[in-house]
Amino acid sequence: MSTLEIKGLQVAVATENGFTDILRGVDLTIKSGETHAIMGPNGSGKSTLAYSIAGHPKYTITGGSVTLDGVDVLAMSVDERAKAGLFLAMQYPVEVPGVSVTNFLRTAATAIRGEAPKVRTWVGEVKEAMAALNMDSNFAERSVNEGFSGGEKKRHEILQLELLKPKIAILDETDSGLDVDALRIVSEGVNRVKANSDLGIMLITHYTRILRYIKPDFVHVFAAGKIVEEGGPELADKLEEKGYAEYTTA
Amino acid sequence: MSTLTSNYLAPTGREEAWRFTPLARTGGLLDSAVALESVNSIELRTSLAGVNLSVKTASDLPAISISEDSATIRARDFISEVTHIEIAKDANLSEPIILERRGLNGKPQASRTLITLGVNSHATLILVNTGNAILADEIEFDLASGSNLTFVSLQEWDSKAIHLGRQHAVVGKDATFNSIVVTVGGSLVRLLPTVDYSGPGSSADLQGLYFATDGQHLEHRLFVNHNVPNAKSRVNYKGALAGDKAHTVWIGDVYIRANAEGTDTYELNRNLLLSDGARADSVPNLEIETGEIVGAGHASTTGRFDDEQLFYLSSRGIPAELARRLVIRGFFAEIIGKIKSEEIENRLMDRIDSELAKVGA
Numbered sequence: 216m217s218t219l220e221i222k223g224l225q226v227a228v229a230t231e232n233g234f235t236d237i238l239r240g241v242d243l244t245i246k247s248g249e250t251h252a253i254m255g256p257n258g259s260g261k262s263t264l265a266y267s268i269a270g271h272p273k274y275t276i277t278g279g280s281v282t283l284d285g286v287d288v289l290a291m292s293v294d295e296r297a298k299a300g301l302f303l304a305m306q307y308p309v310e311v312p313g314v315s316v317t318n319f320l321r322t323a324a325t326a327i328r329g330e331a332p333k334v335r336t337w338v339g340e341v342k343e344a345m346a347a348l349n350m351d352s353n354f355a356e357r358s359v360n361e362g363f364s365g366g367e368k369k370r371h372e373i374l375q376l377e378l379l380k381p382k383i384a385i386l387d388e389t390d391s392g393l394d395v396d397a398l399r400i401v402s403e404g405v406n407r408v409k410a411n412s413d414l415g416i417m418l419i420t421h422y423t424r425i426l427r428y429i430k431p432d433f434v435h436v437f438a439a440g441k442i443v444e445e446g447g448p449e450l451a452d453k454l455e456e457k458g459y460a461e462y463t464t465a
Numbered sequence: 466m467s468t469l470t471s472n473y474l475a476p477t478g479r480e481e482a483w484r485f486t487p488l489a490r491t492g493g494l495l496d497s498a499v500a501l502e503s504v505n506s507i508e509l510r511t512s513l514a515g516v517n518l519s520v521k522t523a524s525d526l527p528a529i530s531i532s533e534d535s536a537t538i539r540a541r542d543f544i545s546e547v548t549h550i551e552i553a554k555d556a557n558l559s560e561p562i563i564l565e566r567r568g569l570n571g572k573p574q575a576s577r578t579l580i581t582l583g584v585n586s587h588a589t590l591i592l593v594n595t596g597n598a599i600l601a602d603e604i605e606f607d608l609a610s611g612s613n614l615t616f617v618s619l620q621e622w623d624s625k626a627i628h629l630g631r632q633h634a635v636v637g638k639d640a641t642f643n644s645i646v647v648t649v650g651g652s653l654v655r656l657l658p659t660v661d662y663s664g665p666g667s668s669a670d671l672q673g674l675y676f677a678t679d680g681q682h683l684e685h686r687l688f689v690n691h692n693v694p695n696a697k698s699r700v701n702y703k704g705a706l707a708g709d710k711a712h713t714v715w716i717g718d719v720y721i722r723a724n725a726e727g728t729d730t731y732e733l734n735r736n737l738l739l740s741d742g743a744r745a746d747s748v749p750n751l752e753i754e755t756g757e758i759v760g761a762g763h764a765s766t767t768g769r770f771d772d773e774q775l776f777y778l779s780s781r782g783i784p785a786e787l788a789r790r791l792v793i794r795g796f797f798a799e800i801i802g803k804i805k806s807e808e809i810e811n812r813l814m815d816r817i818d819s820e821l822a823k824v825g826a
Contacts, residue, residue, distance in 0.1 A: 269776075269780050270776075270779075270780070271776055272772065272776065292779070292785070293776060293779035293780055293785070294779045294780075294781075294782050294783055294784050294785065294788075296780075297779070297780055297781055297782035298782050302780075303780055305777070305780075308777065309771075309773045309774050309776070309777035310774075311774050311777065311778065311791070311792060311795055312795055312796065312799070313794065313795025313796055313797070313798035313799055314791050314792070314794070314795040314798075318791075319778070319781075319791075322783055322787070322791065323778075323781035323782055323783055326781070326782035326783050326784065326787075327781070327782040358795070359777075375781060379781065379782070
């Protein structure tokens with residue numbers, strides 16, 4: 216049982232004119248087995264929340280705290296956060312030319328698990344996870360994200376989720392750029408990991424579409440850098456109907 | 466030994482060809498007052514059927530090409546003997562032929578080698594440059610029609626070595642010349658991989674990799690002379706720099722002459738700056754005298770390490786130092802993979818890793 220606790224989190228980014236505040240006091244607690252949907256208009260700071268928790272150097276924490284099972288996440292380096300059990304599925308996964316998917320996955324798994332996975336079981340594990348995500352086996356020999364289609368990139372993110380087995384996963388707009396079939400495959404992947412590992416999920420999305428496949432326990436509306444409304448799945452239905460207008464004009 | 470140096474004019478540094486080179490560090494190779502010792506510096510690691518190595522007097526085996534390069538002109542003045550490596554007609558050598566240096570003594574020396582490929586022969590030659598040297602070196606390649614040569618030149622010199630070299634190919638009808646130049650060692654290395662064509666349908670693929678650390682000057686000046694119709698050329702050089710006063714120079718000259726209709730050429734240079742205080746000069750030049758070509762283009766980029774790549778890998782638990790190594794290995798993998806030798810690949814990658822560790826990049 217793990218708990219990610221975000222308290223009063225304030226984050227700024229450096230711009231030409233000094234720092235600009237993006238997050239203005241975010242409070243959110245995610246426990247194992249829970250799925251929290253973070254929904255909000257573009258530019259509300261949803262992705263900043265995701266990247267700040269993962270430790271992207273672009274963002275400066277100006278206040279508040281983030282802890283995982285009571286341990287200060289903000290004091291950790293990026294790789295330490297991953298080793299502690301956090302995972303960020305990125306909206307725009309980065310291309311790393313010349314580094315094969317195979318090499319990357321094995322290096323990451325070795326780092327996370329603290330020892331190199333046994334070759335025999337590892338190969339099978341990767342194959343099985345790839346097959347479950349409808350990924351061609353030649354995928355493993357390609358360079359990380361290089362020349363991948365949008366759908367391939369997202370599948371590759373979920374493949375890592377399956378193999379790295381984090382405690383808490385942040386899925387940043389994993390639904391963007393996916394057609395219906397890819398959305399279903401990716402969502403099934405997330406649900407499979409959750410079923411097998413009691414994963415806690417922060418699901419960041421602009422649209423309600425993905426919530427038909429990944430059922431949230433809690434829905435949080437994000438606007439102007441903080442959570443402005445919270446509720447159960449029914450809140451998503453309301454957003455589907457009425458949009459974000461009432462939150463952005465306030 | 467000839468001492469005829471009357472045609473030789475030492476460069477001053479104001480010449481276009483020498484403006485990037487620290488002349489004070491050329492070890493006397495360009496100094497009119499210094500005599501160069503002629504040395505037959507290339508030998509075969511093992512003898513092989515279809516490959517013949519012989520030593521001939523310079524007058525019996527004159528150069529097959531004209532060079533305007535001062536270091537080459539000067540070397541030729543002193544060369545008394547030439548090493549001749551011949552690949553027999555129709556020979557199809559699947560195993561790479563390893564060439565090593567010998568007789569280099571760290572004093573100013575000059576060496577000339579001619580490598581000829583018989584009609585329809587196929588071979589891969591790997592020249593391993595190690596140890597200390599102050600060497601003005603010329604290697605010419607004469608590719609008969611239909612032949613195919615892959616020549617790998619590894620500059621793994623000791624840190625004090627000085628190497629001024631010309632590697633010039635004359636590519637015959639329907640012949641293919643693949644050059645892979647890897648420069649990681651030496652204090653000053655200035656190489657001129659150049660190509661002429663002697664028949665149509667010919668092709669040249671020039672790949673290179675260089676990695677300069679503290680104080681190293683690594684210079685590669687390429688020239689592809691499209692002087693026949695329907696020839697193809699590709700150039701792809703990738704460099705990384707780390708540490709104070711690391712300096713690389715890449716010049717890519719492509720000349721498409723009026724008669725070179727149907728030319729297809731593209732050249733690319735990419736540089737990765739890993740720390741402050743390093744400098745990469747990159748100058749592609751394309752001169753075109755005919756519009757009747759298939760394609761001609763070039764690109765040059767010099768950039769810093771991509772922090773987004775580092776973040777992506779780190780966010781998967783990979784420590785920053787290992788992530789950097791992975792990215793740099795990945796950057797070079799495209800070139801090193803073409804050598805098709807796991808032993809050399811591992812050796813070069815290990816060397817790059819250890820140089821990186823040394824400069825703390």
